Amino acid sequence: MCAVVGVINSKNASTYAYYALFAMQHRGQEASGISVSNGKNIKTIKAKGEVSQIFNPHNLQTLQGEIAIGHNRYSTAGNSSLDDAQPIAANCVLGDIALAHNGNLVNKQEIRNQLIQDGAIFQTHMDTENVVHLIARSKKENLQDRFIESLNNCIGAYCFVLASKDKLYVARDPYGVRPLSLGRLKDGGYIVASETCAFDLIEAEFIRDVKPGELIIFTQGNDQFESIQLEAKTPRICAFEYVYFARPDSIVEGKSVYEIRKKMGESLARKFSYKADFVVPVPDSGVSAAIGFAQYLKIPLEMAIVRNHYVGRTFIEPTQELRNLKVKLKLNPMRKVLEGKEIVVIDDSIVRGTTSKKIVSLLRAAGAKKIHLAVACPEIKFPDIYGIDTPTFEELISANKNIEEVRKHVEADSLTFLSIEELVGSIGNERQYSLISFDGDYFIKN
Numbered sequence: 001m002c003a004v005v006g007v008i009n010s011k012n013a014s015t016y017a018y019y020a021l022f023a024m025q026h027r028g029q030e031a032s033g034i035s036v037s038n039g040k041n042i043k044t045i046k047a048k049g050e051v052s053q054i055f056n057p058h059n060l061q062t063l064q065g066e067i068a069i070g071h072n073r074y075s076t077a078g079n080s081s082l083d084d085a086q087p088i089a090a091n092c093v094l095g096d097i098a099l100a101h102n103g104n105l106v107n108k109q110e111i112r113n114q115l116i117q118d119g120a121i122f123q124t125h126m127d128t129e130n131v132v133h134l135i136a137r138s139k140k141e142n143l144q145d146r147f148i149e150s151l152n153n154c155i156g157a158y159c160f161v162l163a164s165k166d167k168l169y170v171a172r173d174p175y176g177v178r179p180l181s182l183g184r185l186k187d188g189g190y191i192v193a194s195e196t197c198a199f200d201l202i203e204a205e206f207i208r209d210v211k212p213g214e215l216i217i218f219t220q221g222n223d224q225f226e227s228i229q230l231e232a233k234t235p236r237i238c239a240f241e242y243v244y245f246a247r248p249d250s251i252v253e254g255k256s257v258y259e260i261r262k263k264m265g266e267s268l269a270r271k272f273s274y275k276a277d278f279v280v281p282v283p284d285s286g287v288s289a290a291i292g293f294a295q296y297l298k299i300p301l302e303m304a305i306v307r308n309h310y311v312g313r314t315f316i317e318p319t320q321e322l323r324n325l326k327v328k329l330k331l332n333p334m335r336k337v338l339e340g341k342e343i344v345v346i347d348d349s350i351v352r353g354t355t356s357k358k359i360v361s362l363l364r365a366a367g368a369k370k371i372h373l374a375v376a377c378p379e380i381k382f383p384d385i386y387g388i389d390t391p392t393f394e395e396l397i398s399a400n401k402n403i404e405e406v407r408k409h410v411e412a413d414s415l416t417f418l419s420i421e422e423l424v425g426s427i428g429n430e431r432q433y434s435l436i437s438f439d440g441d442y443f444i445k446n
């Protein structure tokens with residue numbers, strides 16, 4: 001997970017980066033940062049927390065320059081200390097550079113071990129720092145060749161944005177597992193961002209997606225950019241972006257996430273064999289699929305669970321008597337709507353099963369007579385290692401229990417999942433996807 005943004009040829013580079021990160025806050029809330037090049041050197045501000053807490057008009061004003069890169073962090077590799085916030089800025093023999101990364105490198109440990117053997121001193125736990133060291137230690141003459149050489153050493157899923165004093169480099173892994181789009185700013189500058197919802201906010205025009213295996217080089221003051229096709233494989237965008245991760249208003253690889261989630265809901269509805277008075281989405285993750293589900297079956301949709309959008313982290317552990325407090329802080333079911341009803345609840349996914357179990361129990365306590373749970377993705381049976389944070393085999397409920405056992409665990413009256421074929425059919429059969437959480441096909445191997 002994580003979000004990256006890169007901006008060039010704009011007097012408001014850091015402000016655009018800020019708003020892009022703000023629009024992509026859902027991709028990571030742990031830490032954020034922006035690095036700006038003023039043509040001579042690079043300045044970085046990064047901290048733990050959300051974008052709106054870290055940046056303000058005063059500190060953004062200090063980030064002057066026409067090239068900016070930014071990052072929202074959701075920890076996968078590494079831990080949650082401030083050291084692990086991005087971008088990572090460094091001063092190397094070619095001058096200042098700053099690098100940010102979305103994805104996960106599967107050979108990070110080997111590379112790190114090798115670099116340490118060679119005398120490198122690491123300051124963070126992140127795989128991103130490997131690439132900074134590889135660039136710094138390369139014997140190639142210019143940054144472009146050093147970056148290409150470093151990318152050739154990286155195996156995994158990645159989108160990198162790299163800023164130097166006068167250039168912005170953008171690279172996507174050979175399979176294009178994580179999304180990355182290119183757009184044009186109103187002032188003529190360029191922007192790349194993990195999701196197109198960032199473009200909508202700042203009224204940037206979508207140009208195209210960055211191609212799998214593509215390296216784009218932008219030069220300050222030059223309206224033309226250079227594209228180099230490095231190694232490319234059959235593209236395999238991550239299906240989980242469509243299931244859960246991307247915002248519904250984003251267009252990923254030419255497809256509306258909202259429309260696809262509705263199709264997943266339709267697909268679920270086609271196989272749903274029970275009676276229900278109405279459909280209840282789990283807000284916000286189940287809403288788009290629930291709309292597709294309800295429209296297909298022509299049954300009403302009721303927002304019978306209300307979400308509190310202002311829940312940050314709560315530190316006080318609830319007492320035993322208030323054991324539902326934690327989930328109720330976020331989600332509150334409405335008794336008046338639910339009492340005596342037979343309902344179908346739609347959520348996007350079951351990972352550990354904790355959320356579904358709590359939701360079913362809250363709905364029952366609020367008077368629902370029968371609760372059918374329909375999940376708009378297949379059973380998650382395998383940990384993702386390409387940049388989505390999923391727990392280990394032991395913690396993944398569907399890795400350890402069949403559908404009937406999961407149904408019993410969450411205490412629903414019925415449980416329906418999408419099959420892998422139905423998921424792929426909803427997104428579109430014409431291309432391949434990264435489906436590792438569902439089929440365990442770890443196609444990028446070390």
Ligand code: AMP
Binds near residue numbers: 244350354355
């Ligand atoms: P769980 O309680 O572990 O079953 O959580 C499932 C819920 O977490 C789903 O309904 C999703 O909305 C959400 N979810 C799915 N994948 C992730 C993820 N990788 N990180 C955070 N939340 C997720």
